[in-house]
Amino acid sequence: MEQLDFDYTASTPPVTRTLVGVVGSGDLEVLVEPGQSGRTRIRVTTSVDGFAATWRAQLDRVFADTALPALDIEINDFGATPGVVGMRLAQALDTLADARQQSKS
Secondary structure, three states, X not given: OEEEEEEEEOOOOOOOOEEEEOOOOOOXXXXXXXXXXXXXXXXXXXXXXXXXXXXXXXXXXXXXXXXXXXXXXXXXXXXXXXHHHHHHHHHHHHHHHHHHHHHHO
């Protein structure tokens, strides 16, 4: 079991939180809450040790866009592949974007 922490520059926090995925099924869960303005913090708890560089590379791809909202993200991994990690993060960000659109209408 390993815990990893990452920080990225971000914009403003969203107005809601979300949860996607199911840990314990070869997948992972992503819990997202509004963060501190200008910063996204990610804590990864993974069952697979020694993959910090892989996590960094995957998260760098997702958070390369500094227009992303400020978030506190908790990822609980049970051996998911990088593709699943990217898909679940995209799903969480899409859910937040949908909630933002609904709050405007």
